[in-house]
Amino acid sequence: MNQRAQHGGLPAMTSPHTLALTGGRVLCDATSLWGQADIFVSDGHIAGIYPTGDAPDAEVVLDAAGRLVAPGLVDVHVHLRQPGGEHKETIASGTRAALMGGFTTVLAMPNTTPAPDTPEHVRAIRDLIDASAWCHTHIIGAATLNNDCETLTDFAALKSAGCVAISDDAFMLRTREQRREALLRCAELGLVFIAHLEDPALSAGGLMHESDASRRMGVPSQHPETEVRCLEAWREAWREAWDEPTAPPLHLAHVSTAATCELLRFWRPGPTAETAPHYLTLTAEAVAEYGADAKMNPPLKTDADREALLTGLRDGIITCIATDHAPHTPAEKSAGLADAPFGIVGLETALGVVWTHLGHSGAMVDRRVISSMSARPAALFDLNVGRLAVGGPADILVFDPDESWTVDPDRFQSMGRNTPWSGAELYGRVEHVVVAGQVAVRDGILTTDRPSLSP
Numbered sequence: 001m002n003q004r005a006q007h008g009g010l011p012a013m014t015s016p017h018t019l020a021l022t023g024g025r026v027l028c029d030a031t032s033l034w035g036q037a038d039i040f041v042s043d044g045h046i047a048g049i050y051p052t053g054d055a056p057d058a059e060v061v062l063d064a065a066g067r068l069v070a071p072g073l074v075d076v077h078v079h080l081r082q083p084g085g086e087h088k089e090t091i092a093s094g095t096r097a098a099l100m101g102g103f104t105t106v107l108a109m110p111n112t113t114p115a116p117d118t119p120e121h122v123r124a125i126r127d128l129i130d131a132s133a134w135c136h137t138h139i140i141g142a143a144t145l146n147n148d149c150e151t152l153t154d155f156a157a158l159k160s161a162g163c164v165a166i167s168d169d170a171f172m173l174r175t176r177e178q179r180r181e182a183l184l185r186c187a188e189l190g191l192v193f194i195a196h197l198e199d200p201a202l203s204a205g206g207l208m209h210e211s212d213a214s215r216r217m218g219v220p221s222q223h224p225e226t227e228v229r230c231l232e233a234w235r236e237a238w239r240e241a242w243d244e245p246t247a248p249p250l251h252l253a254h255v256s257t258a259a260t261c262e263l264l265r266f267w268r269p270g271p272t273a274e275t276a277p278h279y280l281t282l283t284a285e286a287v288a289e290y291g292a293d294a295k296m297n298p299p300l301k302t303d304a305d306r307e308a309l310l311t312g313l314r315d316g317i318i319t320c321i322a323t324d325h326a327p328h329t330p331a332e333k334s335a336g337l338a339d340a341p342f343g344i345v346g347l348e349t350a351l352g353v354v355w356t357h358l359g360h361s362g363a364m365v366d367r368r369v370i371s372s373m374s375a376r377p378a379a380l381f382d383l384n385v386g387r388l389a390v391g392g393p394a395d396i397l398v399f400d401p402d403e404s405w406t407v408d409p410d411r412f413q414s415m416g417r418n419t420p421w422s423g424a425e426l427y428g429r430v431e432h433v434v435v436a437g438q439v440a441v442r443d444g445i446l447t448t449d450r451p452s453l454s455p
């Protein structure tokens with residue numbers, strides 16, 4: 001039963017000085033904590049982790065018996081749309097969706113208008129975030145001015161203004177010189193470059209992956225090698241820039257193919273990489289079934305690709321899972337496969353989809369499933385979150401591993417409804433979410449007011 005009713009009777013924000021989560025099974029790979037324990041929170045931080053029943057008395061007690069207690073999830077690839085795309089999503093609606101999905105930290109991608117391409121624009125976006133975000137939100141700087149794919153931005157200035165990484169997502173760097181320069185600058189500044197892997201010469205006009213499904217449907221498709229060819233270009237650029245075999249300051253966005261996994265396996269030390277829940281669970285056949293709600297870029301691939309990604313995630317070739325949450329309006333997405341924009345929402349389904357297919361099914365060790373959505377993405381950008389540690393921030397997720405729930409997009413906090421999982425029965429129901437020591441979601445219901453996230 002889905003208890004995510006959003007109408008009436010919502011609880012006000014609970015900001016206790018002390019809070020205890022009792023009786024749950026803790027899953028935290030980063031601190032090697034797995035087993036029954038009580039977590040005691042004081043003034044926004046984890047003040048103690050105790051054997052069940054031993055936690056001190058607290059103002060608020062959340063019962064976690066029979067539940068899993070994990071670090072608040074971290075999503076390093078989210079499109080919040082604001083500024084410029086407020087008809088699709090806002091910082092407020094997107095970060096409320098994050099909390100409902102168990103995420104307490106998100107990284108905002110730079111394809112907004114204006115883009116975070118100058119310090120002034122970054123600071124303006126920071127002000128919007130400070131005024132309206134419901135969870136911790138970091139800014140990824142744009143790689144080119146005005147996302148023009150031509151003129152590299154001042155990475156140092158963007159870093160000083162607060163950007164945690166630089167990305168060319170959706171506005172790919174085109175030349176070897178640009179890539180080389182971007183990597184050299186990032187290496188010098190201690191920044192990570194997040195690359196969108198796509199060779200426009202091979203993908204132009206393609207609505208989906210070249211596959212049995214695309215041929216059957218008669219839909220224009222993208223060449224199967226568009227992703228790996230672009231990765232080869234990045235490898236050339238790095239080898240040209242750097243003599244020694246050193247890991248490049250490079251993170252690969254939404255990796256989707258077996259060929260990419262294979263190349264990464266032999267590029268050591270190599271880049272870090274993320275994949276998305278949909279590439280681990282769906283194939284191009286989903287486009288035949290769900291139409292534009294399964295249209296995204298990179299497009300869904302084959303079963304062999306899906307299997308390779310799962311193997312890569314198990315081996316660490318793929319570092320983490322990120323949603324690529326990409327909300328669009330229902331009108332935009334109902335324009336037909338050819339005209340609908342690329343992208344699906346993911347924040348409110350990611351844990352359920354990943355838990356159902358990887359954790360609940362036993363395809364992956366449960367604590368590794370969670371670390372691939374918390375500690376591992378946090379470590380990529382040196383964020384002090386994604387782990388349950390005494391003295392650390394109290395960003396905590398409690399979820400029911402065995403109770404199923406039905407995805408109902410009408411109940412999403414996101415303004416986007418574009419999901420292929422509408423009506424799906426999933427395990428892994430989010431029950432409580434604590435962010436900065438405050439109870440933001442209780443019994444599956446979002447609090448009525450915004451948590452205070454000031455440091």
Ligand SMILES: [Zn+2]
Pocket residue numbers: 077079109169324326
């Ligand atoms: Zn994206």
